[in-house]
Amino acid sequence: MWNALLYHKPTGVIESHPDPEDPFFEEEEWEELIEKIESDEHNYIPFEKMDSGESFQLMEDFTNSLTDTHFKDKLLHQLSNRKPFQNFMHTVDESEYRQDWFDLVNVLTTHDHTLKWINNK
Template structure:
């Protein structure tokens, strides 16, 4: 299987984050994405892609999203890079409370200083995770 470029990996990450199902053609490296029919009732525009996967499932590798535990670990790694002890403590506290993902996101969204850094960090970490997952399939 051919390695995906960084741009292709970014596209896959974006697709997964919006609830799309993603499949990688094992031979040519083409990525097919379409909405999960269980979550989105109107998938007529993607019928051709869905039929392709259904007809030739052995030609494709399903690319799944990372688990919530893996996402949590990315948040923990980001916190270790925050230079403000006060903000770092607020983020750590958020992760230790019920609904840690929502609390973490709320704090990040309120902080213009760290917001863009979080998005860049999460993207790079997710791309690296995805690269590792695909390497395991080779």
């Protein structure tokens, strides 16, 4: 998941990169982008991360969009029990829907955060 999501005011471009504090972060892969952002920091506006309620709603929306009723029921069960975030992610990670989940997260979070930012400016 992307940790930094930034809007570049002069160009309207949205840049993103993973959390540099993440133990699996590969600095070499993102060094050029991070240097670009740091060198023009005053022209970037960071987006806020989703809160847990928004994240949970995203998981529910994804689950309800599934046509595979068996897998859908499995995820609904995960969401209604203890540790819903952890169990949902583990279940999706081990499924054929893993890429669908990540595609949805990337599209919706970028779009939603952009609209929130525009509406608050």
